[in-house]
Amino acid sequence: MKVFLDGQLVDQADAKISVFDHGLLYGDGIFEGIRIYDGNVFRLEEHLERFEYSAKAILLKMPWSRQEISDAVCDTCRANGLKDGYIRLVATRGVGDLGLSPWLCPKPSLFVIADKIKLYPQEHYEKGLAIVTVPTRRMNPAALSPAIKSLNYLNNIMAKMEAQQFGALEAIMLNDQGLVAECTGDNVFVVHKGKIFTPSAQQGALKGITRDAIFDLAAKLGLPMEEHELTRYDIWNADECFLTGTGAEVIPVVKLDGREIGNGTPGPIFKQVLEAFHQLVREDGTKL
Incomplete structure (x- = not known):
């Protein structure tokens, strides 16, 4: 190489x-x-x-x-x-x-x-992830803005280790107010009554490139979407949940902290977004 x-x-x-x-x-x-x-x-x-x-x-x-x-x-x-x-x-x-x-x-x-990279086994893209909330909190944006892609990822690494200790591949990180910030390497989205919600940068979320793509796709698909404060309760009681990131791409979440999300399977809005994303990635970019 x-x-x-x-x-x-x-x-x-x-x-x-x-x-x-x-x-x-x-x-x-x-x-x-x-x-x-x-x-x-x-x-x-x-x-x-x-x-x-x-x-x-x-x-x-x-x-x-x-x-x-x-x-x-x-x-x-x-x-x-x-x-x-x-x-x-x-x-x-x-x-x-x-x-x-x-x-x-x-x-x-x-x-x-x-x-090449593969963050999660293929079966989880089809059946969904079971994730957990970990004790390590997302660093306060007043200390270090989550918009900075710094080489120091110890905050996220500690949360990732805790997820593995709990038997999960990914984890929700809360901010110091107890609100959902993001996962250890992914942005988080929930669907409730047909509307998509995701935390803002002010809550500690990275302004992800894939995250931005989901906003664009939601607009094209006519799916209402907004940044909103989220708690664990909101995810537990969501109809759907999915994560996005450059490495992870778009992956469904079917369980958080032992609680099934929706009916415990990837939902219809996730599938709609995923199909549109697969088309977008081959059209929007720089050709070699």
Whole structure:
């Protein structure tokens, strides 16, 4: 496998960064997870825009133009013959000393990995996930905005470990007010009486690219949808629930905290959205 690293395509075994890189030492950097479907890099421009926003938010001055980063993403896919899969785009603060100071890192680093990914077994896409609510709370947006795709994902990782301890593959994370924020790596949607609801960024939800696609699809399908405060009670008593994310794509949830959602099977609105999503991902993006 070839990896793009600081301007060059190198073999996987040679794709190395310094132990003094602040991306490694402090999680000081940003990333994007991007999907490619049948040679179409899904919503690449939107991902690159969010990448730039994350960089600006953490005062990471990137020396690469958007076109250069876009070319790096597409070139990495071509070099690996990847037509369907997952792309990880990363910018680190770069090499510095052992102190926190980012201004002692004169040159950021950029790398791109293009490979396959499978977050959940296929059976769960067909029958649905059983998930849990975990004790670890979503970090307060006043401390670190969920809009920043930071390399430091420890908050989410701790919640993921708790989910596994409870025998689940995914978990609901609440914010410090006890409202639903998101899952450990996915946005969450519920359907109640024909209307779709999802938490807002103010509740701690990432402004996901797939999440935005669901808003667009709902409008095209004539499905009413809005951002709204949600509690666990709202999910327990929803007619349907599903999760979205670049890695997860769109996956149904049929049980939360031991309580069946709806009739315990993927619902009709989920299936309608899923079918429209499968069509969209091959049309909306950047062709290789």
